[in-house]
Amino acid sequence: MQPIKTALCSFGMSGRLFHAPFIETLSYFELYAVWERSKKLAAEKYPSIISYDNYEDLLADDAIELVIVNTPNATHFEYAKKALLAGKHVIVEKPFTVHSDQAKELQTLAEEQSRKLAVYHNRRFDSDFKTVKKVIDEGYLGKIVEAEIHFDRYKQELSPKTHKEMPGDGTGALYDLGSHLIDQALTLFGLPEAVFGDIRIIREISKVDDYFEVLLYYPELRVRLKSSYLVREALAAYSLHGTLGSFVKSRGDVQEANLDKKILPNTADWGVEPDTEKGLLHTEKNGTVVRDYIDTLLGNYNDYFRQVYEAIRLDKPVPVSAEDGLNVIRVIEAAFESSEGKKVVKF
Incomplete structure (x- = not known):
């Protein structure tokens, strides 16, 4: 089948590490275009x-079929909407949008335009997560x-990505790292009945939240999602306990580290964790x-x-749907409401 001509909306870390290497090496795609406002790095x-x-010029190029919106969080809604209206299929980096009503609008628009809309929850x-899911699915616990x-x-310093460190829509640890954890929890356990959130700033230099604990309430299950920028000695990334036993696993995935070393995803042993990271x-x-x-x-x-x-060529489901992305934002909104009111919020 014909490769999908694909365009990136930026060529920062996200474009350089998490998108371009896969579009480049997979025969299904052609890395065709990029939007670069000043520096021409791509x-x-x-x-x-x-x-x-x-x-606008990028969207006017009829050869482009797929647009990857990998710009700052606050722009996701605007740029994804423009791409859908231009008749493009769209991948939106996580978090899908800042507000749930924006996510719902994009979901509806994609359906009206008969375009595929996917959220990039790559985690x-x-x-590590795939292994956790297998342990649960096979009933070991x-x-x-x-x-x-x-x-x-453990990061005393601020990120050089200033758009992530300044107060504004969609900034802070819960939107950034929390999106990953919430998506994983919903993938494993579905939607909760209620949410409790404790969201704070713990570093003197930080202007946005850099600590959160989110508790998801299920009828017979509690799921705790936690992140802090002041953890020098990390605990296990995954701890699961059931009626038969427990499973404990580190965050051992090597893909981001390898991409940062310019190792391409078509190399031998791609995605193989060290034996030292095996789960107990x-x-x-x-x-x-x-x-x-x-x-x-x-x-x-x-x-x-x-x-x-x-999904695009054979009309199969996208790997992460707009509905999935929407539900992550709904949990984030509930967690902020909970933290501000110091209360459990029904979901």
Whole structure:
């Protein structure tokens, strides 16, 4: 089938690491164009790419089928809407939008335009998360009663990405890292009945939230999502406890680190975690208690893009739907409402 001519809305870290390498190496796609307002960095790496000075000219190019909106969070709604109105299929970086009504509007517009709209929650395709999902799906732990997912960092300094560190729509740790954790929790357990949030600024230099704890209430399950920028000694990224046993796993996916080293995703052993990052399964099998480290599944963001291709060319479902992205934003909004009012918010 014919490759999908694809355009990026920027060539910062997101474009350079999380999108261009996959569009470049997968035969399903052609890295065709980019919107670069000033610095023309994409052409240095991809000489054949078309670099547009403004977005309207990019959208007017009839050859472009797919637009990847990988710009600052507050612009996602505007740029995705323009792309859909221009008749393009769209991938929107996480978080999908800042507000849930924006997400709903984009979802409706994509349906009206008969265009595919996907959200880039790539962490579903991390090796660690895929392994956690397998452990749950295969019933190793029995009925899950408690789960905790962390995404911690130790960063005294502010990010050089100033749009992430200044107060404004869609900034802060909950929109940034929280989007990943919420999407993973909803993928594993579905929508909660209620949400409690504790969202704070803990570094003296920070102007946006850099700490959060979000508790999701289910009838017989509690899921805790936590992130802090002042964790030098990280706890396990995943801790799950059920009626049969427990599973504890580090955040061991190597894809981002390899992409940062300019290792392309078509290389051998892509997405293979070190053996030192294996998760510990302590449970009961056939009446016998077992405690052992289990093999980690391969991480592979290629699978996300392959599913986008099949959605566009074969009319299959997108890997992460607008509805999925919308639900993440709904939880974020409920968490902020909870934190501000110091109350549990029904979902």
